[in-house]
Amino acid sequence: MPMASLTSLLFLVGGLSLQSLTLQERLQAEGQRRLEQAEDRLASAAQMLVGTIQLQHACLLGLAREQWSSAGCVTQQQLSRLAEGEVLGSPWRLRRWQPQMSPDPSHQVVDLELALPAGAGSPALVSGFAVRLTGSPLRVTALLPLGQRGGRP
Secondary structure, three states: OHHHHHHHHHHHHHHHHHHHHHHHHHHHHHHHHHHHHHHHHHHHHHHHHHHHHHHHOHHHOOOOHHHHHHOOOOOHHHHHHHHEEEEOOEEEEEEEEEEOOOOOOOEEEEEEEEEEOOEOOEOOEEEEEEEEEEOOOOEEEEEEEEEEOOOOO
16 A cells, blocks of 8 residues: 555656646746747837837937937927837837947948836846948838847836
């Protein structure tokens, strides 16, 4: 009898271990899915922001964010709407819009960084994008994701 009880106990412990591993894998998969959704929301926010700037505020394309308020082509209210917004029910915030130095002013790359705060089961996330500008006047030719960046949203 003791041998049968010991065998049953071993099977029970083995079964619980398998269930615990399965649960851990599911939790990791869920965490990865939420991270991917947050990345998608930031990519959507980047597309919306870049589209808005190109269509409504093209005068800002080649300027660093710190120069926008003195550009004279946007109101303070418009600047506020460019600094933060909402996409797919999630708020986002503009952290950086910084053109990189280029020997040719008709070809520039802007370093864009957006943040998504944690909320509703989604992780906090900061992602970078490269915005390629060409022409005179400048226009957007590409928006490329650069991936997650460190820092607080």
